[in-house]
Amino acid sequence: MPLGHQFSVIAVHLQAILIHGGYGVLFLITMLEGVPVLGMAVPGHVAIIAAGFLARIGDMDLGVVILLSIAGAISGDFIGFMLGRRYGLSFIDKIRPYFFVTDAHIERANALLSKHTGKALIIGRFTPATRALMPFLVGSSDIPAGRFWIFNIIGGTSWAVISILVGYAFGAGYHIAAAYFGRLIVLAVILAIAIIWGYRFVNANYHIFKRYELFTLLINLAALFFLALTIQDAFALKPFMAQFDIAVNLFSAAHVGPALARIGEAVSAIGGPAVTGGIGAAFGLWLAFRKKWRSSAIALLSIASTGAAVGVLKEFFMRARPLDHLVPIARGDWSFPSGHSALSAAFFVMIAYLLAPKIRSWARREWFIVLCVLATAMIGLSRLVLNVHWASDVIAGWSLGAFCATSAILFVRYVGNLLVRKTIR
Numbered sequence: 001m002p003l004g005h006q007f008s009v010i011a012v013h014l015q016a017i018l019i020h021g022g023y024g025v026l027f028l029i030t031m032l033e034g035v036p037v038l039g040m041a042v043p044g045h046v047a048i049i050a051a052g053f054l055a056r057i058g059d060m061d062l063g064v065v066i067l068l069s070i071a072g073a074i075s076g077d078f079i080g081f082m083l084g085r086r087y088g089l090s091f092i093d094k095i096r097p098y099f100f101v102t103d104a105h106i107e108r109a110n111a112l113l114s115k116h117t118g119k120a121l122i123i124g125r126f127t128p129a130t131r132a133l134m135p136f137l138v139g140s141s142d143i144p145a146g147r148f149w150i151f152n153i154i155g156g157t158s159w160a161v162i163s164i165l166v167g168y169a170f171g172a173g174y175h176i177a178a179a180y181f182g183r184l185i186v187l188a189v190i191l192a193i194a195i196i197w198g199y200r201f202v203n204a205n206y207h208i209f210k211r212y213e214l215f216t217l218l219i220n221l222a223a224l225f226f227l228a229l230t231i232q233d234a235f236a237l238k239p240f241m242a243q244f245d246i247a248v249n250l251f252s253a254a255h256v257g258p259a260l261a262r263i264g265e266a267v268s269a270i271g272g273p274a275v276t277g278g279i280g281a282a283f284g285l286w287l288a289f290r291k292k293w294r295s296s297a298i299a300l301l302s303i304a305s306t307g308a309a310v311g312v313l314k315e316f317f318m319r320a321r322p323l324d325h326l327v328p329i330a331r332g333d334w335s336f337p338s339g340h341s342a343l344s345a346a347f348f349v350m351i352a353y354l355l356a357p358k359i360r361s362w363a364r365r366e367w368f369i370v371l372c373v374l375a376t377a378m379i380g381l382s383r384l385v386l387n388v389h390w391a392s393d394v395i396a397g398w399s400l401g402a403f404c405a406t407s408a409i410l411f412v413r414y415v416g417n418l419l420v421r422k423t424i425r
Contacts, residue, residue: 022060023068026051030072030160035079046194048160052167066164073156077135081148084139184235188228192221199410213413216353220406223399230396234317234336245390249322252387261326264385268327271379273310273339276347277303283351294412295354301408306346306401310339313400325388338389341380341397342404348372349405376401 029047048069055062138148199217233239256264269275284299319336321329352372359365380398383389 022051022054023064026065027068027072030069031076031079033073033076035076035083048163049167049170052164053170054167055164056168056170062164062168066161069160069164070157073160074152077152077156078149080135081139081145081152084136084141085145086139184228184232185225188224192224195221195224212357213409216406216409219349219402220410223403223406226395227399227403230337230392230399231313233392234319234396239392241392245392248384248391249324249387252384253324256326256385256387260385264382265327267378267382268340268386268388271340271344271375271382273307273343276343276379277307280343280347280350297412298354298408299350301412302346302350302405303343305408306342306404307339309400309404310337310342310397313337313396314339319390319393322387322390326386327388329388335389336393336396337400338380338383338393338397340383341376341389341394342401344376344379345398345401346405347401348376349402350408353405353409 026047051060051065051069052062054060055065135148135152195217230241233241239245280299280303284296284303287293287296287299313336314334317336318334321333321335349372352369356365356368359368376398380394383394384391
């Protein structure tokens with residue numbers, strides 16, 4: 001078995017760990033979503049739909065999911081109600097600048113509440129803008145607790161059951177698609193749809209992203225697809241990329257001479273994780289010193305997230321390296337994914353995004369981007385020249401680095417814009 005299918009203990013028991021931990025996370029998220037202001041930052045609706053989906057494909061128990069979701073929703077709304085009864089509206093005024101709650105959110109909730117308390121609690125539970133505010137506003141009024149409990153139970157139960165059934169229905173076609181494309185590919189497609197929806201939703205409401213940042217989104221989606229493809233292949237007992245990996249390895253062994261090996265070793269040393277990661281981190285700190293907080297956050301998050309992900313995946317899969325490598329390899333330094341490829345991709349994607357727009361000449365700007373792409377490619381290929389990685393390791397590394405960097409860009413652009421809007425207010 002050329003790729004060395006040796007997995008860590010966590011990898012072997014991954015599904016059981018996620019399932020048992022998922023129940024606790026589900027309850028916590030659905031409960032926190034009812035807490036005023038804080039709940040607006042918690043993806044409770046997404047979590048509960050996902051739980052229904054996992055119940056349909058057999059990874060979670062449907063009955064337990066329904067009970068925990070209902071209990072979490074009712075408990076969270078009760079916490080919000082009690083906070084409103086104890087502290088009143090002054091509580092929201094103090095903390096809402098930190099959680100991006102606007103006057104429009106509060107006005108919408110009050111408008112709904114003024115019509116009918118029962119309808120407000122039930123309908124408000126299905127509305128993202130009012131879900132985390134309605135129980136608190138009800139608690140800050142003089143509405144009796146007994147009346148609140150009636151509509152809290154109705155609203156929390158109906159919201160939980162309907163949301164779970166949506167995810168459950170969506171999961172009905174999952175096994176069919178997974179049989180043809182693989183589970184991780186299907187999950188990557190679902191995640192890609194969520195990313196696209198989020199991008200459009202954010203841009204439609206806040207007009208954050210510039211036109212050229214559409215390319216950032218496209219790179220993010222392409223990287224996600226190839227990353228899912230290589231990870232799914234790494235899980236397989238008979239990897240479909242195994243023949244390609246072996247062919248590339250044998251080609252390198254047969255055609256790489258001493259001169260090309262020295263070039264590969266030099267490129268590999270210049271583009272090592274310590275070099276690209278160190279320069280990237282230093283660049284991020286320098287930007288912070290210049291008080292360019294958003295650019296600094298993009299640089300540091302790109303490098304840090306990529307480095308952390310590489311370390312986790314290496315220990316997770318524990319894939320053995322090729323035996324015919326041309327340079328010494330440290331014991332326990334696993335092959336999948338390539339750290340050189342991942343950190344170089346993250347570094348040059350980040351550099352291209354931050355520096356290319358500052359180049360006024362169109363031709364020079366395009367050449368700069370091309371050089372960033374070529375540098376990333378050369379560093380990854382140098383690992384194949386030295387036969388220290390399989391080809392799929394390098395592809396996974398490129399994909400991982402590009403995905404982490406573009407995700408950092410989109411995330412920081414969104415959060416940074418919201419913080420600026422709050423400062424202006």
